[in-house]
Each structure stands twice: as C-alpha cells, then as structure tokens.
Amino acid sequence: DTEVTQTPKHLVMGMTNKKSLKCEQHMGHRAMYWYKQKAKKPPELMFVYSYEKLSINESVPSRFSPECPNSSLLNLHLHALQPEDSALYLCASSQDVATSGASKYNEQFFGPGTRLTVL
Amino acid sequence: SQQGEEDPQALSIQEGENATMNCSYKTSINNLQWYRQNSGRGLVHLILIRSNEREKHSGRLRVTLDTSKKSSSLLITASRAADTASYFCATDNYGQNFVFGPGTRLSVLP
Numbered sequence: 726d727t728e729v730t731q732t733p734k735h736l737v738m739g740m741t742n743k744k745s746l747k748c749e750q751h752m753g754h755r756a757m758y759w760y761k762q763k764a765k766k767p768p769e770l771m772f773v774y775s776y777e778k779l780s781i782n783e784s785v786p787s788r789f790s791p792e793c794p795n796s797s798l799l800n801l802h803l804h805a806l807q808p809e810d811s812a813l814y815l816c817a818s819s820q821d822v823a824t825s826g827a828s829k830y831n832e833q834f835f836g837p838g839t840r841l842t843v844l
Numbered sequence: 845s846q847q848g849e850e851d852p853q854a855l856s857i858q859e860g861e862n863a864t865m866n867c868s869y870k871t872s873i874n875n876l877q878w879y880r881q882n883s884g885r886g887l888v889h890l891i892l893i894r895s896n897e898r899e900k901h902s903g904r905l906r907v908t909l910d911t912s913k914k915s916s917s918l919l920i921t922a923s924r925a926a927d928t929a930s931y932f933c934a935t936d937n938y939g940q941n942f943v944f945g946p947g948t949r950l951s952v953l954p
Contacts, residue, residue: 729886764884767932767944767945767946767947768887768932769944813884815886815887817887830874830875830877830934830936830942831892832877832892833887833889834889835887835888837885838884838885840884
C-alpha cells in the first residue's frame with residue numbers, strides 16, 4: 726500500500742467550531758508532515774513528526790494542534806480558525822527524518838488533501 | 845522564507861516538445877527535490893538530487909543541479925497532455941527547513 730489517505734476531502738466550518746483532519750499511511754513511514762497550501766501558491770510546511778514525536782513546528786498559531794496517536798496516523802485539530810485559514814491542507818509521509826546531519830528530508834508521499842473553508 | 849524560486853512561472857508548449865523549468869535558491873542545500881501537482885490535488889515526488897550530484901534521470905525527466913549557481917533545472921522530454929500540471933522544486937537546507945518554490949504551471953497542448 727503506497728497511499729496516504731486524508732479525511733474528509735472537504736470541510737466547511739465556522740470560526741467557533743472544533744474539527745479535526747485525519748491522515749493515515751501504511752507504508753511503515755516514521756515521519757509525517759502537515760502542509761498548508763493557498764490557491765496558486767506552494768505548500769508551506771506546518772509540522773513534522775518523527776517517530777511519533779513533534780520535531781518541527783514552523784511557528785504555526787495555536788489554533789492548529791497536531792497529534793500523532795501512532796506511527797500510521799496523524800491528526801490536525803482545528804479550533805477558533807479564521808477565514809484566512811481557508812486552504813488545502815496536505816499530509817505527507819516519508820521513510821525517516823534524520824535527527825541530525827544530512828538527508829533530513831527524504832522523498833515524501835502526499836495525500837490528496839482536505840479543502841478547508843472557514844466561514 | 846522563500847528558498848526555491850521557479851522560472852518560468854507559466855509555460856505552454858505543444859505535445860511532443862520539451863519543457864524546461866528552472867529553480868534558483870539562496871542558501872546551501874543538502875538536497876533538492878522536484879514535485880508535480882495536478883490541479884489542486886496532492887503532490888507527487890519526481891526526483892531527489894543531492895548536493896554532491898550534478899545530474900539525474902528518471903524516464904523522460906532529467907534534472908541538473910549547479911550548486912555554484914544555486915540553481916536546478918527540470919527537463920521533460922517529448923511532453924504529453926498528461927504532463928499538464930504545476931511543478932515545484934523544494935530544498936532541504938540541512939534540516940533547517942524544507943521550502944517549496946512558487947512553482948511553474950505547465951500546459952501541454954494537444
């Protein structure tokens with residue numbers, strides 16, 4: 726299985742709602758990533774988990790809360806979002822993220838994304 | 845911070861022609877990767893080239909890396925309509941961060 730799955734495909738939420746995005750992979754990868762992508766822009770890295778531990782948080786607002794319950798699952802909990810948070814949220818996984826030295830970021834496998842609209 | 849920057853930002857070619865996209869970056873890198881994205885969907889990894897490599901091939905794709913000029917190019921030969929997509933370079937600057945360039949939107953016309 727070489728797929729990364731994401732649910733839901735689309736999500737519309739109000740600014741006071743709490744929702745979660747889910748990502749799953751069964752490739753045995755030990756690194757998982759969340760990206761945010763606005764229309765006609767490149768993906769921007771938000772979080773990196775390595776061996777189920779948060780290794781990188783790219784100064785993301787606290788209204789985004791990641792969680793890695795196990796090596797196959799990655800969640801992104803959303804609370805009190807703003808309309809400007811509307812975007813495509815992409816999950817990715819890779820074999821490893823080295824804790825030091827070279828080759829920290831390897832080939833990443835991406836899911837299809839969740840298109841989020843905040844009203 | 846913007847690391848990789850692609851050039852051109854949009855490119856239209858006829859089927860069968862070759863397409864060349866360029867990427868420039870600012871800081872030292874460990875590796876540079878190219879990804880393809882079909883209209884608002886997930887990205888697909890194409891090639892990873894390490895800083896000590898100069899050229900890599902994969903099928904109809906050829907990637908070069910010039911670390912002295914801090915630039916890379918992606919060549920797609922004998923393009924097909926199915927190659928229509930956005931192409932992004934992404935740079936790993938020794939684990940400091942992983943940054944995608946703005947991308948090139950390629951249209952291959954039948």
